[in-house]
Amino acid sequence: MHLNRRQLTASGLLAASALVLASLTGCAESSVSATAASAAARPIVVCTTTMIGDVAQEVAGDLADVHVLFGPTVDPHLFRATRDDVALLMRADLVICNGFGLEGYLEPHLKRVSETGIPLMHLAESILKNDEAMSDAGVVDPHVWMDASLWARTAPAIAKALTDALKPEAASLQTLNERAASVEQRLLELDAHSESVISSIxxxxxxxxxxxxxxxxxxxxxxxxxxxxxxxxxxxxxxxxxxxxxxxxxxxxxxxxxxxxxxxxxxxxxxxxxxxxxxxxxxxxxxxxxxxxxxxxxxxxxxxxxxxxxxxxxxxxxxxxxxxxxxxxxxxx
Ligand SMILES: [Zn+2]
Structure with a gap:
């Protein structure tokens, strides 16, 4: 947004009168500026898919601003990053991707993220045990979220990645882990529900x-x-x-x-x-x-x-x- 001189003056006046108002009401001033400061300082977590972003958002709560690169109708196999997407990735405090080759065209950018020293988590790869990954003709299947019992593991895994990357204080850490446990439980219920519905076929x-x-x-x-x-x-x-x-x-x-x-x-x-x-x-x-x-x-x-x-x-x-x-x-x- 570009402002001309008149608009700048007007917005300056507005800001000044807001300050006066805030100082008149005492506590309002500190809460307004505290909110602005925490929003500005909040760490950035960038997730590739919505399946990852939903869990990360729930687990992170107000600890971080969680962004999702792939919109709800985007095919991740074919996604190509815009310049803004790349800029967001390079500003992140933590990047969480699926891995197993899902983010084909994004991989050079993810490599750069990692080389820059930004923590990069390959979520699906990190939650599977040795023999759990499926593959076809030597190509590993990346669609791990389709098994909700496996995807439930993403909640504690993301909580750990957030803890390592953001180093929250003790009180925040406790609520982070509580949120992760509750998300994990909801996903296990989703798994039980899925099993029950499919078993009716x-x-x-x-x-x-x-x-x-x-x-x-x-x-x-x-x-x-x-x-x-x-x-x-x-x-x-x-x-x-x-x-x-x-x-x-x-x-x-x-x-x-x-x-x-x-x-x-x-x-x-x-x-x-x-x-x-x-x-x-x-x-x-x-x-x-x-x-x-x-x-x-x-x-x-x-x-x-x-x-x-x-x-x-x-x-x-x-x-x-x-x-x-x-x-x-x-x-x-
Ligand atoms: Zn696919």
């Missing part, structure tokens, strides 16, 4: 066909066979042969529905529907899943709830048991 119908291979951790955790037309990254192409063999699977297993993803082109999935239809197997579009960003679900928790409900509804399960409430629902008064 009949065994023979537990086959999830989607646009790209984002659901393998989900499939392992909740006992669903998953097939993606594209590979682990949307940067790879889904070949004609992949589509043909998936059409075979749909026809042989009488799969009732396939799914599009909000950040991925629906072209390949529509080809599956047409291919199966040509062989006499009516397969419907089961709905849009959020795989690599929460889309209109807005948050990580609502994204997972949306996915499990959509999958269960299309594959013959029930979306919500009567005795069960979703984790974010408020308890009745």
């Amino acid at each position: 009949p065994d023979h119908a537990r086959i999830l066909v989607t646009a790209h291979d984002a659901f393998r951790y989900f499939g392992r955790r909740y006992n669903v066979r998953v097939e993606g037309v594209q590979g682990l990254s949307t940067a790879s192409e889904g070949g004609l042969r992949a589509i043909e063999s998936l059409v075979d699977l749909i026809v042989e297993s009488k799969i009732p529905a396939v799914f599009v993803e909000s950040t991925v082109s629906s072209r390949n999935i529509k080809a599956l529907v047409e291919g199966a239809g040509a062989r006499g197997q009516a397969v419907s579009l089961g709905g849009t899943l959020h795989s690599d960003a929460p889309g209109d679900a807005g948050t990580y928790i609502r994204m997972v709830e949306h996915n499990v409900d959509t999958i269960a509804a299309a594959l013959g399960g029930s979306t919500l048991r009567e005795d069960e409430q979703p984790p974010h629902a408020e308890s009745p008064q």
Whole structure:
């Protein structure tokens, strides 16, 4: 914003009168300036995805300003940083990325972050134990957030990274750890909810066909066979042969529905529907899943709830048991 001389004078006067007002009311002056000072001095935490940012925001509370680079509809495999994004990264006190190659085009900038001495956390890599990472043809699968029981571990992991990077005072440290424990608990409830909803799908119908291979951790955790037309990254192409063999699977297993993803082109999935239809197997579009960003679900928790409900509804399960409430629902008064 550029101000001309007249505006500068006017804003100067406004500031001066605010100071007079504040000094007249005594305590107001100190609280106004204290708020301004703490906002200005608050450390900056930059996260790549919303799935990371949601947890970091909840755990950090008012300890830091948490920024998310990838918007809710951004495909992280294809994201390219703007000059402002890079400037924000270089101002950060802590940067948290997913790792396992998810942030393909951002990696040179993350390397620079690390070389500059800014703490850089590879969150998904840091929470998995030796044999827990999934891979396909030697490429590690980065979509760890799809298993909420694994993602629950991000809360204490982020609390530790914040502690190391920001060195909060004892009182702040205690509330930080309390917040982390509560977020971890909520994510474990989300995991239990997901397991319960998916278990309502009949065994023979537990086959999830989607646009790209984002659901393998989900499939392992909740006992669903998953097939993606594209590979682990949307940067790879889904070949004609992949589509043909998936059409075979749909026809042989009488799969009732396939799914599009909000950040991925629906072209390949529509080809599956047409291919199966040509062989006499009516397969419907089961709905849009959020795989690599929460889309209109807005948050990580609502994204997972949306996915499990959509999958269960299309594959013959029930979306919500009567005795069960979703984790974010408020308890009745
Ligand atoms: Zn992906």
